Amino acid sequence: MRQITWKPIIVFVVFFLIILILASATAMALPGKLPLGDFRGVMMMLAWLIYIYAYAFIVYRVFLAIMPLPQGEIPKNSRAEFIYHVYVLFYLIFFNSIIRSRTPPIPLMRLIYLILGARLGRNTYSSGLIYDPIFVRIGSDSVIGESALLVPHIIEGTRLAHYPIQIGSNVTIGAHAVVLAGTIIDDNAIVSAGAVVTKNTRIGPGEIWGGMPAKLLKHRELRDTHLDG
Structure with missing residues (x-):
């Protein structure tokens, strides 16, 4: 440091x-x-x-x-x-x-993160911690689970850097998961509870990742919720 x-x-x-x-x-x-x-x-x-x-x-x-x-x-x-x-x-x-x-209510924390520079889509909330919000972009209808961490910075000895975290829409980051700098998570993906997504990882649309370090577990089955007629 x-x-x-x-x-x-x-x-x-x-x-x-x-x-x-x-x-x-x-x-x-x-x-x-x-x-x-x-x-x-x-x-x-x-x-x-x-x-x-x-x-x-x-x-x-x-x-x-x-x-x-x-x-x-x-x-x-x-x-x-x-x-x-x-x-x-x-x-x-x-x-x-x-x-x-984490004293402020979650809707108020959304406002605080927006003021601090995070770009959060409609109906996206975090009950975890977003570090360096100016380097975080999240789409609509996504949720960051309890005590999850988004960490766009790299501090390794004297090395110091920031690489953005980009998360799509309808994404779920599970409780206590950690997402590190440079990660891109596409729409409809899931990061399982407790997973550690290492730096510069790319998670594709609808993929479910878990583990330490996180790896692809399976693809999410998306159901069409539109009713005929």
Whole structure:
């Protein structure tokens, strides 16, 4: 794992101070003027925390819009490494605790992942963990099972890289399964519970994979659900 240098730390601290100032000003301007009675202190603190995360999401997205994090290998002492370290500081300080706690309801987690940059189709939800959402694309009507992991990054010693995970529509990722960087899963496929899909694997349409490492088990029998007449 590479050490975070002082330059990205300074940039993140500046962002952090901006977020605190904006959140404090907004909390004072809005709920600060309401007659909250005995609950004023509690409500002000709650509003302040909500505004901190709201502005953190905004500043994070603005930063990545200006300085996009590229996919692929990240060389040492490169511009991509600088961007990555600022990016990872946002996760360590703000977002990782939300994602890993799994406290928000699943529909709210879908919204959080969308804000963090994941591309999720209609009626697709995750009760697992999606790391590096900006490198994850999932089609419609798919589900990520309980405690499953989607991991688009590669951290192997000093090697650091991101390779997108692409998942099609009507796909099921079973509970506690792990899908690693560079994997492509086509429509109607199933990854069995507890399976480990290794890097750069291609799972074809309607295939069922399982095991550690995951291998093709069989093809899914798809039934036509349309009624005649």
